[in-house]
Amino acid sequence: MVNTELMRPRAVILLSRALVAMAVALGTVVAILIPGHSARAATASPLLFGENLDLQPGSASTDFFLSNPALRAGLVNAGVHILRMPVRGSSPSTPGIANEPELNQALQLTKSLGLVPLVILRNPNDGASQGSAALLADDTRAVDDVLAVFGSTPVYYEFANETDLAGSGFASSSLYVSQWNAVVPHLKAIASPGSQFIGPVSYQYDPAYLQAFLTGANPQPDAISWHTYTCNDTNDSEATCLGNIDHWTTNFDAARTLMTNTIGRQLPIWDTEWNYTPVIDTKNSAKSTDTAFLKQWTTKAIQTLAADGIAASLHYNVQNSLPLVNGDGSFAAEGVAFNAEYTTLIGPGSPPSTSPSGSASSPTSPPSSPPSTSQSSPSSPPSTPTSSTPSAGGPRYSFEDGTLQGWTSTGGVSSLVNSTDVPAQDGTHELEAVFASATSSDQPYIHTNPLHGPTAGQTLSAYVYVPTTTTTTVTAKLYVQDSGYAWHQGAGVVISQRGAWVKLSLTPSGYSGSAIQVGLQFLESSPSGTPSTIFLDSVDWS
Incomplete structure (x- = not known):
């Protein structure tokens, strides 16, 4: 244990305790x-x-x-x-x-x-x-x-x-x-x-x-x-x-x-x-x-x-x-095992970033670049499911009630709020996220756990909006996590348009039942480490 003051006598502590909760899905x-x-x-x-x-x-x-x-x-x-x-x-x-x-x-x-x-x-x-x-x-x-x-x-x-x-x-x-x-x-x-x-x-x-x-x-x-x-x-x-x-x-x-x-x-x-x-x-x-x-x-x-x-x-x-x-x-000796697990889990010499494709991973957190990283990751079991029943004729998540509708963030997201700052894609409200990527492998995400998420073959869609005040390069992608804790994600899309809604879509396959989590993962670059803003609206699947 690190004593941040003096090196106190270290008590010999028997700990049969536990830990667990990954939140940064990054790497292979x-x-x-x-x-x-x-x-x-x-x-x-x-x-x-x-x-x-x-x-x-x-x-x-x-x-x-x-x-x-x-x-x-x-x-x-x-x-x-x-x-x-x-x-x-x-x-x-x-x-x-x-x-x-x-x-x-x-x-x-x-x-x-x-x-x-x-x-x-x-x-x-x-x-x-x-x-x-x-x-x-x-x-x-x-x-x-x-x-x-x-x-x-x-x-x-x-x-x-x-x-x-x-x-x-x-x-x-x-x-x-x-x-x-x-x-x-x-x-x-x-x-x-x-x-x-x-x-x-x-x-x-x-x-x-x-x-x-x-x-x-x-x-x-x-x-x-x-x-x-x-x-x-x-x-x-x-x-x-x-x-x-x-x-x-x-x-x-x-x-x-x-x-x-x-x-x-x-x-x-x-x-x-x-x-x-x-x-x-x-x-x-x-x-x-x-x-x-x-x-x-x-x-x-x-x-x-x-x-x-x-x-x-x-x-x-x-x-x-x-x-x-x-x-x-x-x-x-411990370093030999440490390096072996790093090579297995992340990859030899692989940058901490792109790699989690649609393979198995752990509950409640998406992959990153494929899941890349940051500092948060899956939890197990997933968080409490949120209602995702669409209003009459509307998308499941349009944020018109002024709340986050069960959405939360993982990684370097400094703010996640319901907003009316830009013209919404549907109605008058949208979700606003302010985030930063420390490196090219740092890819935070926002997500929710629907009661009945998309099934294999259904198309998940969402609209994103990057304001003109954001000058960094922003890449975004949709993902789902199935009931077996496997990730399925779309390709990263560079949002080159500013001040306009851009539609993203993903049609996952290869799993049974409903997805337990849906989310949006993003990366900013040129430069990294600068707060960037992205808006989300009209999340739905059919």
């Missing part, structure tokens, strides 16, 4: 068969392949990542796409950023490698005697540091780290929520458009803490996160460490149900620290040197995360005794 679509998952398939996001950095204050010349070019090259070769980096104070309650030089160097290296940063912001106890002023000042400074390197490119932020864990960094759920509400609105206002803020970053799946956070958070998080370790290295057997991975799905499903019951929708789930144990015991256990076990455990962990639709996940960590990459850039 493959079927993954895992015991207990029947034949559920998964569309893996490149953000599933991440690593945690250390970045202790004063460590610029000794930090494994900062000081070793061979190790950095090895991480890229292994398939790492996202790096998690802490903003550290000298203690959880002491104001200031103690590792700012290391943080800035890590940001610059991350950009030069073509990777994405996930920045851990300060603990809610930061300068607590000053209310939220010190925390706001430190987090604002951290966001400014990110902006100085990444500019308008959307990035990811976690609000603190493991504040539900007893110790010097503990913060009650009420303190966490109050500090989130005081600080995050300001940070979202200054961060690059499309950047995402994630919480509550608990040390394990903690439903009470999560529910309190979701109930009180304003604004709502863009995703939720927690950490997963499966055993005590000293006392548990290898079989126990492997077997406890099976519990992850239970917690992921429970979290999805909790989100639906609490806020009426399911957010992407991020697993921002994972390994078989948070602390190794080299004196009493040989597991950390058992290469067969390490490969087997890592393979099963990644396959489970992918099959359960996790939006992003990050191995822990770059600098401990369970690394992905050795100092010379070669793969360590």
